[in-house]
Amino acid sequence: MRRALTDQLAILGGREVEDASADSHLRITISQGLEGYLLVAEVSGSAAPQTIVVPVAHGEEIAGQPGPTPSIQRKIVWQQSRPILDFAQADIDASHTVWYLLEPERIEVYEFSGGAQILHESRTVGRSFASRDPRGRIVATDATHITTFLAGMQCDSAWNPTFAIQCKEIPGQQWPMGAVNWRFESPRNYFSGNMVFSNSLETKFPAFYSAASPSSETSGQSKSRWIISGIDGQTQLVGGTADATTILTGWGSDIATLAPVCGSQWQVLATGAGDWTQPDHLQLYEITDQRAVAVGQSLEVPGPVLTLWLASDGKSARMVVRNLETGVYEASIVTVACSN
Amino acid sequence: MLVSIGRAEPARRPRYGGTLRVEIGTVVNSIDPSVAAATPEEAAAKEEICALIYERRNADGTFAGVAGTGAFRIAEWEPGKHLMLEANPEHGGGRAFVDSVEIQMGKTAHDRLVDLEVDKADFAEIPPQDVRRAMEGGVRVSQSQPDQLLAIVFTPGRAVAEDAHAREALSRSIDRAAIVNFILQKEGEPAGGLLPQWSSGTAFLFPTAVDASTAKNLWAQIGGSPRIVLGYDASDPLEQSVAERIVVNARDAGIDVTATASQGATADYDARLARLRMVSPRPAAALARFAAAISPLTGLSADPLAEGAPPQQIYDHERAIVSSYRVVPLIWVPRVYGLSARVRNWTAPASGEAWPFEGIWLGDAQ
Numbered sequence: 163m164r165r166a167l168t169d170q171l172a173i174l175g176g177r178e179v180e181d182a183s184a185d186s187h188l189r190i191t192i193s194q195g196l197e198g199y200l201l202v203a204e205v206s207g208s209a210a211p212q213t214i215v216v217p218v219a220h221g222e223e224i225a226g227q228p229g230p231t232p233s234i235q236r237k238i239v240w241q242q243s244r245p246i247l248d249f250a251q252a253d254i255d256a257s258h259t260v261w262y263l264l265e266p267e268r269i270e271v272y273e274f275s276g277g278a279q280i281l282h283e284s285r286t287v288g289r290s291f292a293s294r295d296p297r298g299r300i301v302a303t304d305a306t307h308i309t310t311f312l313a314g315m316q317c318d319s320a321w322n323p324t325f326a327i328q329c330k331e332i333p334g335q336q337w338p339m340g341a342v343n344w345r346f347e348s349p350r351n352y353f354s355g356n357m358v359f360s361n362s363l364e365t366k367f368p369a370f371y372s373a374a375s376p377s378s379e380t381s382g383q384s385k386s387r388w389i390i391s392g393i394d395g396q397t398q399l400v401g402g403t404a405d406a407t408t409i410l411t412g413w414g415s416d417i418a419t420l421a422p423v424c425g426s427q428w429q430v431l432a433t434g435a436g437d438w439t440q441p442d443h444l445q446l447y448e449i450t451d452q453r454a455v456a457v458g459q460s461l462e463v464p465g466p467v468l469t470l471w472l473a474s475d476g477k478s479a480r481m482v483v484r485n486l487e488t489g490v491y492e493a494s495i496v497t498v499a500c501s502n
Numbered sequence: 503m504l505v506s507i508g509r510a511e512p513a514r515r516p517r518y519g520g521t522l523r524v525e526i527g528t529v530v531n532s533i534d535p536s537v538a539a540a541t542p543e544e545a546a547a548k549e550e551i552c553a554l555i556y557e558r559r560n561a562d563g564t565f566a567g568v569a570g571t572g573a574f575r576i577a578e579w580e581p582g583k584h585l586m587l588e589a590n591p592e593h594g595g596g597r598a599f600v601d602s603v604e605i606q607m608g609k610t611a612h613d614r615l616v617d618l619e620v621d622k623a624d625f626a627e628i629p630p631q632d633v634r635r636a637m638e639g640g641v642r643v644s645q646s647q648p649d650q651l652l653a654i655v656f657t658p659g660r661a662v663a664e665d666a667h668a669r670e671a672l673s674r675s676i677d678r679a680a681i682v683n684f685i686l687q688k689e690g691e692p693a694g695g696l697l698p699q700w701s702s703g704t705a706f707l708f709p710t711a712v713d714a715s716t717a718k719n720l721w722a723q724i725g726g727s728p729r730i731v732l733g734y735d736a737s738d739p740l741e742q743s744v745a746e747r748i749v750v751n752a753r754d755a756g757i758d759v760t761a762t763a764s765q766g767a768t769a770d771y772d773a774r775l776a777r778l779r780m781v782s783p784r785p786a787a788a789l790a791r792f793a794a795a796i797s798p799l800t801g802l803s804a805d806p807l808a809e810g811a812p813p814q815q816i817y818d819h820e821r822a823i824v825s826s827y828r829v830v831p832l833i834w835v836p837r838v839y840g841l842s843a844r845v846r847n848w849t850a851p852a853s854g855e856a857w858p859f860e861g862i863w864l865g866d867a868q
Contacts, residue, residue, distance in 0.1 A: 296596075416514075
């Protein structure tokens, strides 16, 4: 670079000499500002000191500072050979923890103290139909009260003083999903598309396996926007400023909005396409106006994701995977962390 | 307005609905388990169908209870031609994902392959020797472990079939390895016994090597000018190819064999090729069902083999059948299925397992 500069000076009638005999001193600095590279020339000597700053044209966008990247993390919290539809963990006090495991026909309750199991209760729950793809959901009111939804049944359970459960069959069952209820389509494995909001308003979408809308922590998104994982195999982004429905490809059946990390965009966790004979993966997407952009690395899991529910903290998801190699059902907590 | 970004892919969760279109080559005339099948091939196809419509089995593996208690129940039945099954909503394991299964019978291997290629069928049996062609035609292919035994079964009462030297001579003349390598394109294994090594652990005790000189000597001991008429299933190209190969091998040993296409069990032949499918991976159960299947064809008594019989007893039983040469094991053949692109969650059935139609779903079902 120095040689190129001296050659150019020669063309203009100048020449490079030793320090003491120079008419002028020239110091060139290659610098970088927010908008690009700069050449900075500082001229001193017989005339008044002069500083010349010249922007340098560039062919490519200058890469910004690497930003934080979200990464999906999975922590296996329970494994068993019997199917798990959903699970919940609650702390009774500082030293006692209770685990609830919902299976297709029963609920298992384990109590631990100081890491040691001190209680195991098993209660049969009714069912109004058998399913090859049973789905269920646990809603924990507190550490000792839970409500379970599965196979057209709703079961209320409480410790009083032992674990007791009462089940009733509810046609057109509404499953609570935060501020909205989804109507389960018995005896199938999906929701009818009717969503009932807390103000009793009802919205009709195509029948879906799961759905997600922006969380309260998300900025710039209307709460009326939804991503619907439809039973026709299409995932649709509906609502918003544009009167458009965008079809999102490569998404699986189960999705969940997580409170945003690494920013304030609407972030949705989604399973992958395929079927139950293949390993699955989780991918985090950022939703802008009509686009879903995959962010960060996907998380591979060793089998199909059978359950993916947003946890009550809004920041994590409960996931159940059937490990294809071992046949074991793995209950996991999925979170997203910000990393550089 | 609908904005589509790329092609939609199927969701992972099972989808209900649709009709699974099935084509088979075998003609099944009765789906009543108490009615004996005319051929081992019909017995095998009937076994598959009954496994879809019956919930329970007896201890000996035969079906129990009432038709329609299984994952499917009969909606339409035209014997020998067409069977329409509908999902049983009361099934204890849960309703099947597909609404119905339509089975077309008597389709030739060529027609089955073409129908898979043009998406007129979702599921069809493919001859093992056609695997490469099917894949080149864009057909999804699924293959089981080799669990079908192709064997020669001699017809009782026929003069040459009643000659032990003739039966043994033919058995020893056959180059089983060549059949596997050239006809099956290595998609199978030579068979000397009635059970595979992985099941019985004693298959190595039954030689499979060709022994043309002994075959020649045995054949020479037979008086007159005997000839063996070997029948094969006219709708089965594999059987035809194997039969033609046997004719060549036999000729090399001086044995006069003629191959003829047969329809059903009553054709005029001294021996015929038969496919025997393992209905259980357990050796005692599999051997017992083999013995029951070939008994009407060979006149061999189907002595019951107790469940849990010790290996020595199983081996002795197998040896007794094989040494009679009334059944001549040839090759183990895998079950090969062609699948349409819309079939989801397909897992090839293991030995003794039936078509897993209750667990599959269709990608474009509504």
